[in-house]
Amino acid sequence: GAVVSQHPSWVICKSGTSVKIECRSLDFQATTMFWYRQFPKQSLMLMATSNEGSKATYEQGVEKDKFLINHASLTLSTLTVTSAHPEDSSFYICSANTGYAFFGQGTRLTVV
């Protein structure tokens, strides 16, 4: 099946710094990718839809200046958590659709 690779799989950063997470579709082109956030023992909540060559569409309540999304090519979308704070610690997962959604392995972000 289709492969979506997410990097890094985990990251620890200091409060106030920024962290970039990459999501790549390895064997197909994805004009649209999705970024989800998952709190411990909870479901996935859609944060934003990443559109190649245009601005991302954010879900209600998600700060677009806090979570910067760039989808500069058909195989790469990046999520940058700016000025991270401990409450941003979470599991972030991307997905890309080719017929159906395929997910990356997720990135566990811990802000200390």
Add this chain to the structure above:
Amino acid sequence: GNSVTQMEGPVTLSEEAFLTINCTYTATGYPSLFWYVQYPGEGLQLLLKATKADDKGSNKGFEATYRKETTSFHLEKGSVQVSDSAVYFCALSDAGGGYNKLIFGAGTRLAVHP
């Protein structure tokens, strides 16, 4: 709006027991329905899917039937194994699910003991 409701977990079973995880949905139109599985520390993997009423999705011994009359997509397996321990998410996508976002249920944690 569209939504998915799953039975609360955790579900704890002995190996070789029968598994049912209930899932119901609310949606306009004709959504596609999915079950995803998440093993500890990993992302989600598509387990099975169904795109229209009465379709049965199946994979690795798991199966689920798209029931429009009851708006349900219950996950079943006849004999679970310890390796099936994971969190299972029911999800829907409207307009065929091709390029649309997924709406997830809360997830059901399954623990299988030897």
